[in-house]
Amino acid sequence: MLVRRGFASAALTTRRNFAWLTDGGDAHVAGATDESVAAIVVTARDVRVVTTVIEAKRLADEELGGANLAIEAAPWPDGLQPLLRELPAPVAHDADIEPELRHVRARLTAEEEERLIWLGARAARAVTEVFVATRRGDLETVIAERMALRLADDGVNAPVLLVASDERIARYRHPIPKPKRVERALLLVLCAEWRGLYVALTRQGMLSGRVEEETRKRFAASRQIEIAFNDATVPGRTLGEVFELGIEAYKRSGYPDEWRLHHQGGTIGYRGREILATPNERERVDPGMAFAWNPSVTGVKVEDTLLLQRDGRRAFVTRDDSWPLDASGAPTLWDGR
Incomplete structure (x- = not known):
């Protein structure tokens, strides 16, 4: 080189x-x-x-x-x-x-894949435990510190910790934690790092009561968009081509312009995003690469880390059964406990 x-x-x-x-x-x-x-x-x-x-x-x-x-x-x-x-x-x-x-x-070795899988499991468990431990009246800033502390038990760092509650969820795409008390709804966003590698995930739910129907509708649309991004992420395709297929899913979902309000994600590895997907990005998808797509419709966001393993398997390294899952195995909205 x-x-x-x-x-x-x-x-x-x-x-x-x-x-x-x-x-x-x-x-x-x-x-x-x-x-x-x-x-x-x-x-x-x-x-x-x-x-x-x-x-x-x-x-x-x-x-x-x-x-x-x-x-x-x-x-x-x-x-x-x-x-x-x-x-x-x-x-x-x-x-x-x-x-x-x-x-x-961005093209991980077999040993790096193992590290990413290990990290994804710890990150997913930490987010669930912090969500479950949160009570009405807790401060967003304290919730973020709890997440960092939980990760520290495993020697994991948290370079990005976003927390939004109630009205802030729909108001901001990047809600840094504020000394604001949670009432009912909570959104947690995490980029976790261990030995240089990153994973990313987002979880959302209610501390009490049921999720509103409009939120469910928007979440279902975001999930279908995420599925389109993930299904399009196949070896040989460029990030630009994956991006265009994801944008088509926004149109089908009935929210054709929401993608303009936030980036959609891209490759992940030794940075929270190595390369952001854009319409003309020519980086090719290959085995051994990891991706974090994060489609959002105002008020909801979905995000997990997908690893295209070198042996051909596809693994969502940040998904586990500690969080409620839908029939496809994807994290769903958590109704009030």
């Missing part, structure tokens, strides 16, 4: 690429940045990790595992740049070759 693009070496410093190239290693300190505290350096001679003396021992002991990568540690006052400036030029950085990296990164 580097030779084809005219680069003599590469220094990759994003957390996603560090995790991908080290079998799930974690090289971050500050949680609010995508930059790692180490670089994966690739030259014609070797592949190694460049970091500072502050991080070298922890990375060697806890993060590199079986990656079999040498570590080069710089004095902490110097940082990484003096060592990186010694690399053969021109040097590729993450952004320079991200399209190529993303293409390879």
Whole structure:
């Protein structure tokens, strides 16, 4: 790849690429940045990790595992740049070759598939347990913290936690949690991460009473749209072609313009979405890829993570029987407990 693009070496410093190239290693300190505290350096001679003396021992002991990568540690006052400036030029950085990296990164190995399945089961169980534990009067912010704490029991992170209750469900597509008390209805959205890989899911229901008929109608439409997206996700098809088939389902459902109010999802792997599906996206669907489609009609949203396993099987890794399921095995709206 580097030779084809005219680069003599590469220094990759994003957390996603560090995790991908080290079998799930974690090289971050500050949680609010995508930059790692180490670089994966690739030259014609070797592949190694460049970091500072502050991080070298922890990375060697806890993060590199079986990656079999040498570590080069710089004095902490110097940082990484003096060592990186010694690399053969021109040097590729993450952004320079991200399209190529993303293409390879999205096609998971058998071991990565196992990690994704493990993560999906923990994420699904955590969302159900938090929904069941929620009581009228609980704050959205507290509900989000409960979900993060439940995931922490399994060593799982929650980069995206959205919580909406009652009128906020229909008002906002991305409802960050607020110190607002829940009355009856609750929507939970989670992107969970473990060893670099992500899964995504959404669940919705009532703490008390039954779901209104209009909401049921909209949810049924969203489910049919999701089915269309998932059924269209077959090897050889492009994301753009899948997208167009999903939009046709919106038209059939009676909500032809709702797709304009939110993206519809796409590939998922070492980011919450590796590639968003758009009308002209030419990325091809292949075995070993994972997808999270998230169609929505104002007031409802459906979302799960679909893995096209390398052996040909299709697995919804975020679905389990801890949440009420419909006849097809898909999560349904939860009526009041």
